[in-house]
Amino acid sequence: MGGLLTRARHPLRALAMAMAALSLAWGTTSTEGLIAAMTGAVLGVVAGELLARSRLRLVVIVGGFGLLLAATFEIASLSLTTTFLPSLIGPGTAIRAAGVARYGVLALSANAALRAVLVRKPAALALELVFIAAAFATAFAAHRDGVIARPLWLSDWAWQAGIDPAQVFLAIGGASVVILAVLLLAEKRDGLSWSSLVALLALALLAVLCLNVSGLPRASAANDLGLTNEPSDQSPHETPRGNDGGRGPNRVDGGGQNQQDGGGQSGRDGGSEQPSHADGGGQGGKDGGMDGGTPPPQISDGSIGPAPPPQGSDGGQGQGVPPPSERLSEDQGPSNSPAPMAVVILDDDYSPPSQAYYFRQEAWSEYNGKRLVATTRSDVDLDTLADFPTQVTPVRDPPPIAGRTTVKARVALLVEHTHPFALETPLSFSPAPNPNPNRFLRAYRFEAASQKIDFRSLLGRKAGDPRWTDEIRAYYTAGPADPRYAQLARQIVSKLPPRHRDDPFAKALAIKAWLDHELIYSTRHRHAGMDDPTADFLFGNRTGYCVHFAHSATFLWRSLGIPTRIGTGYMSAEDNRRGGSAILIRGGDAHAWPELHLEGLGWIVLDVQAERSLDPPGSATDEDLQRLLGEMAREQPPDPMQPPRDHAPPYAHYGRDIGLGALALILAAALVLYCVKLYRRLCPVFAGAGAMPVVGYRAALDVLAEAGLCREEGECRERFAWRVKDTVPSFGELTRMHLAARLRRPDIDHEHRPELRRDEWRRCLKAVRREIPRATKRWRLLLGLLHPLSFLESR
Amino acid sequence: MTMTEAETRNSDIPQSEHITRTLAPPINDLQGAYGAVQRLRERLQTAVRGRDEVIELIIIALLSDGHILLEDFPGSGKTTLAKALGDCIVDDRPDDHIVTFRRIQFTPDLLPSDVTGTTVFDPNTNKFFFRPGPIFAHVVLADEINRTSPKVQAAMLEAMAEKQSTVDNRTRKLDELFFVIATQNPLDLAGTFPLPSAQLDRFLFKIRMKHIPREAELEVLASAKARKAGAGRDLPRVTRTEIIDARVVIENQIHVVAEVRECLVDIAEKTRSDERILQGASTRSLVLMIPALQARALSRMRDYVSAEDVEALAPLVFGHRLELAPGSETTESVVRGCLVQPLEKLSRSTMRK
Structure with a gap:
């Protein structure tokens, strides 16, 4: 599973970026432009990944894409403002081609630069999140104001299935957040851990609590x-006009x-066909009877006479x-x-x-x-x-x-x-x-x-x-x-x-x-x-x-x-x-x-x-x-x-209820986790001598994990004990006792096995508990104590 | 013409100077075995400074009946080390014509008989007799083994694998304590015959020695005169019998839990399924590894094999047995990659009730 995820993370990321580009560009360009934006996003991810592995400096990569972008926009606008290209391929095609170039290169450059920065500087991962989040935010923004259904193909389906489209959008947003989080975890970068995932989830929860996204905007x-x-x-704030009105009768x-006169004139004309006549009417009104001052009776005949001409030549x-x-x-x-x-x-x-x-x-x-x-x-x-x-x-x-x-x-x-x-x-x-x-x-x-x-x-x-x-x-x-x-x-x-x-x-x-x-x-x-x-x-x-x-x-x-x-x-x-x-x-x-x-x-x-x-x-x-x-x-x-x-x-209030429910669930989960933590800590107090090598050692590992000392994957226990010997000298003895208890020949007399004695274990555990606060910062200990999942790190 | 053991002469083979029967009690428990290890270690550490890790590995190989291939540059103390090892061992059976230490400098024009020995006509008795070659020793230093022809290498390697040597269709047993330290220069490859992987398989460890740390080097310079004067000569030594006994004790008394064996099989499977590796670890390497793990546990004063032993020895045991796909990574990093999961599993198994 993990391997599959690791292998699939680049295609997944390309897909996510393509969808984000589509969402951002939606409605601002033609279909060709959208396709170009998606293609550009995929290519950008690939190019960024490859370029970041090259020996080019980051500034050069980003600057190069900036130049490419500027050049493309300049060329695109040139090709539209001059007549050469439109006359060659036709204006419609020229506009579409310019759109394709702009959106494609924009998506390519943005994604490539983003990707390159991320590969070189993993701390900038937030940028990628922001990019995708912005894409979904625009999708939601299009959703407001009662324009219920953007993109339509999705909301049509949702409505026909009897689902609120808002929930569909929410589900898509949530799924993308989860996918992103899993991707981040799969990358196994420094500073990314379960706690960042929890932070991400908390953010999503906050959004659900604060935004009332469910139901139709009405x-x-x-x-x-x-x-x-x-x-x-x-509100009497338009007195000047009042004066104006006062002078009215004159x-x-x-x-x-x-x-x-003008009114009659253009009333007839305006009534006939041309939608664009509003302006002309205005003109006519000002100019009065400039164009002939058609006599009023004629107007009346034309416009309301009982036997008007059959079709609108002059105001039927x-x-x-x-x-x-x-x-x-x-x-x-x-x-x-x-x-x-x-x-x-x-x-x-x-x-x-x-x-x-x-x-x-x-x-x-x-x-x-x-x-x-x-x-x-x-x-x-x-x-x-x-x-x-x-x-x-x-x-x-x-x-x-x-x-x-x-x-x-x-x-x-x-x-x-x-x-x-x-x-x-x-x-x-x-x-x-x-x-x-x-x-x-x-x-x-x-x-x-x-x-x-x-x-x-x-x-x-x-x-x-x-x-x-x-x-x-x-x-x-x-x-x-x-x-x-x-x-x-x-x-x-x-x-x-x-x-x-x-x-x-x-x-x-x-x-x-x-x-x-x-x-x-x-x-x-x-x-x-x-x-x-x-x-x-x-x-x-x-x-x-x-x-x-x-x-x-x-x-x-x-x-x-x-x-x-x-x-x-x-x-x-x-x-x-x-x-x-x-x-x-x-x-x-x-x-x-x-x-x-x-x-x-x-x-x-x-x-x-x-x-x-x-x-x-x-x-x-x-x-x-x-x-x-x-x-x-x-x-x-x-x-x-x-x-x-x-x-x-x-x-x-579905959104709020979901949020509160999730909060309650999280609280309940935290309570259970704290209970587990407490149990594991207190276990050595009442455990028998036979169980001591496991529960005692586990308690010691938990204490170490809270202080941020965790055995890495594949690291041997002795090596781990050696690594932390400066902080916790007694842990080495504890480890030796644990391994001896578990790995020695079982037929040895208990008299010769000090590692199975409870008092030995108690003594060493006490020593470990004494040594850790001496060498660890207090805030780190407090943080570890509060972390409900700290025991997952001890192994 | 038949030749018997009695006809074998070794008059022109110089005997080691100190052939003294020690009256040490026979080794039959871990305490005694560990005592022997400590004596070996102390003597070797006195003779060669800054090579504690290699010394431990040599002791492990000696106690687990394996051979060692050292890859190093000239002048880094290989010969000194091998000589010191030979010097540590007392031959308590002087009648068997087998000396404690021999060195063979391999060259392209060496013949198999130069290694194994040959039959010689004695005009006095009008008989042929067998003159044993340098492999009839407890510790053999095979210097620059890749410089000689495959024929000679094959003769050497037969001796290593079977503890016997065949001359003139007659197979002669080597001693139970037969320990080869072979060396090769990793850089100067012109005119060499690199050992094929089947032959590399005969070596338990291939150790790439690094330059010793600065402090150790200074110490070497400072103590050069003392060592020339024979410092450490009077430290206690071990007898051949003690080593053989220690092997038995180790085999019987160092406990190997089932999870360790599972871990070894896991590692082997991992190397076989890894796409960077063309040929994975062989079953024989796993079989050889168990005594090595036990010996290391003893050397660390433990009576059980733990994950740390596996982690320390696996790269040395598997490193030269794997054939990597053409690529960039070093053998060591590939093997370490294959170790992570099985070792994690092994480490976690101790927390299971």
């Missing part, structure tokens, strides 16, 4: 979806007027739904977290006209003098559900069926939510068995009547519900008293062709289009602490995020008497579905949007999509993760009779 779903901290945040007219899609790619960048909530929150499995293939799925969790319709909040009344917004369903629960106010299609879906929550959410607009909720209690917190089903009718067909309808009382209608149209809203709204609506000026949806759409063009998306501008944050936003720098957008649209619409509310929940672009039936909802999908109520249709989502964004684009949906979670959410539960694990919070 994003927390705030009740307000992380949006409302904006208006209610009272600017509003000018600004609004000034940008109206003018409802202002930009391409999803653009929307992705705009619709991140303030928490731009990619953490998965839930999975929705559509039973029916439903494609929304807005090209985005709106999952409403709550509706904000009550104006509290500052902003809209969830209603406190019991007779409005009856199409949401406050609690998770325990039976089939129809909503109390289902929408009209006209213009809608029924969509059934299953929702599996990864994160605790306060209310169930459903595709707008839900008809009923019903409980569903949790398909995978290890993964999901709960599941439910909903049935929704989702919008099917085209936006164009919404024209010509009255706003509101005829069944509503005046009081409810007033409730849905209540807004701030600030006259600027109505003024701005009227101004925008005045550009509509006359036949649409009384059409609620056309007016709403015109305002939406204007907002699309004028507003700038940014999660950094919160407009917090204002008396009216919406006014600060809308009549200020117009830079904010979805909550501001939704409030602006709502207040403008309400000022025109259109019943409006804000829906909150999640929005996911249709493209994210990638044609599958599973929709992965991430923390960043949290959204708020304005809705308006049309007669005979119910609440219709008409979202504001700013064309300009100051935020960097977010990460795309992880398709593998979506597919995987979708499959898991679809799974049948293992036992249908088992009630879904709704209320017990997932137990998340």
Whole structure:
């Protein structure tokens, strides 16, 4: 076993280094680069080992690899910055070749230098440990933030096998630590002993105790979806902007007027095709009507006319739904977290006209003098559900069926939510068995009547519900008293062709289009602490995020008497579905949007999509993760009779428990070992004369081992006694007695065998115990006394 | 023509000067055997300074009926040592025509009969008689044994292995106490006939002597005059019979536990399975080693063989018997490597109940 290990240690080390290189380089280079890194690591180990055995000086070896590295990087960057190589082999190949060279040589040099240093200076072994530990640390680091599954191939397997990937990673890390430790032991270098192994294990134990690595890293779903901290945040630290807002009225007219033309202009253009148009829109906004100042009526015709041109040559899609790619960048909530929150499995293939799925969790319709909040009344917004369903629960106010299609879906929550959410607009909720209690917190089903009718067909309808009382209608149209809203709204609506000026949806759409063009998306501008944050936003720098957008649209619409509310929940672009039936909802999908109520249709989502964004684009949906979670959410539960694990919070202290258990185990083991130690020490007191040569000598050996004096392997007892004779002179006599007792002819009379007499043994043992403290440092003795395994060294 | 022992003449073989019958009591216990060892040791140590280890090995070989091959440079005291050994032994059977010490200087033109002896025609009696060669002695110094032809080496080695010598188809027994100290120069190999390994096997030990320590060398210079004057001549000596008796005592009374024999077999197996060694230790070497271990135990005043004896003697016994694969390591380090595990096992066996 030992021999095999010794022979296998170089291949093992090469393998470990290759895996470490792979782990470190993962995600930063192409497949070719990864292969090059692994190959380089293996070659580096070999080269380092060979070079270290040569007569070259260490400085030369390390310096040489440094030079090689620098030269390779220089050549690689040269070959990319000049046109020669790319023109010769093509740019893609050139980039890949440069990556291969960089990563291969980097791995080679690092490993070779490391190996050479280690062979020459064994004390630097920690470097190797750090290298491998860093590799695994990055693997774990990739694991945080709810990106549950890196590398995916491993976590996919783990999930399908029903294991937490964190435990798999932990097991891999632990196994690699053990392999490393065994390798270190197999090398038998100076200063490496069992105690260093124990130290390594203690380190791992500490890590397990301190880090909560088990369980999914979960994003927390705030009740307000992380949006409302904006208006209610009272920190008054943005007073300058307040002044700016105070000067508002003068600017509003000018600004609004000034940008109206451009807004119309680029609103149409932006609505058509080009994702990159956001910038152009911005330009257009500033330049006003520089490129011709298309007359407003024409815009209205083009964008919302009842008989628009069939396909988007000049804004047939003018409802202002930009391409999803653009929307992705705009619709991140303030928490731009990619953490998965839930999975929705559509039973029916439903494609929304807005090209985005709106999952409403709550509706904000009550104006509290500052902003809209969830209603406190019991007779409005009856199409949401406050609690998770325990039976089939129809909503109390289902929408009209006209213009809608029924969509059934299953929702599996990864994160605790306060209310169930459903595709707008839900008809009923019903409980569903949790398909995978290890993964999901709960599941439910909903049935929704989702919008099917085209936006164009919404024209010509009255706003509101005829069944509503005046009081409810007033409730849905209540807004701030600030006259600027109505003024701005009227101004925008005045550009509509006359036949649409009384059409609620056309007016709403015109305002939406204007907002699309004028507003700038940014999660950094919160407009917090204002008396009216919406006014600060809308009549200020117009830079904010979805909550501001939704409030602006709502207040403008309400000022025109259109019943409006804000829906909150999640929005996911249709493209994210990638044609599958599973929709992965991430923390960043949290959204708020304005809705308006049309007669005979119910609440219709008409979202504001700013064309300009100051935020960097977010990460795309992880398709593998979506597919995987979708499959898991679809799974049948293992036992249908088992009630879904709704209320017990997932137990998340496995790591700590494992750590504490291991600690207890170690303590118990130490106790047993101390008992063994004590027994071996006290044995000569009550042992008979016949056993004395063994137990007495063993006690003496233990005492010597505690003082750090141990017989080496293959060393004869006499030689060992000779070696320690300066420290323990009596030990030589003890050894002679022991050997004589064990090796002499057994038929000699006991009278002639002093080595079998107890008093002789007692005398010598006493002498040994007396002599050792005289020649040994006290700390060394204390250390030996505390070492639970010291008796393993005595042999 | 037949020749009998009576016809053997040794008139022209010079006799050792001190042929005195000692009246020492016969050796029949370890005390007596150890006394003989001590007498030998003291005389030899007086004669040769700084060679205590080699002296002990020579005594061990003498007591375990083995022969010794010394590898050393000229002038390092080989001959002195061998002569002193011959001087230590008293021939208490002067009638057998066997002297205590002979030296043979091997040269390329030496003939076997120069070693074994030859039949000579005596014109007075008109008969052939056998004139014994120099191997008819108790202690024979075979100086530079690798300088002579294989034929002569073979004659010598037959005598060593069988304690007999064949001349003219007649086999003559050598004495029970027949001890060869052969030497060879390890460096000056030009014109030599290196001993094949089968013949090296006849030697119990091959000892590579190192230069003596500085203090010992100074002492040699200081005591040169005293030694020339015959210092130590009056120290007590041992008789041939005492040595033969001591051998018997050692064989019977020094205890060898089974673990020691197991250890020897372990070592042999280890050498046979080691890939650095082409040819491992032979069974004969193990057989020869047991008395050597016993003799060493006696020399250390013990009545049991311990692991230390094995550790000390194994390299000397196995060193020249192994054939190493072409490579870099020295025989000694290879043998030491093979010793570690068996010795560890042996050492640990004493702690077992």
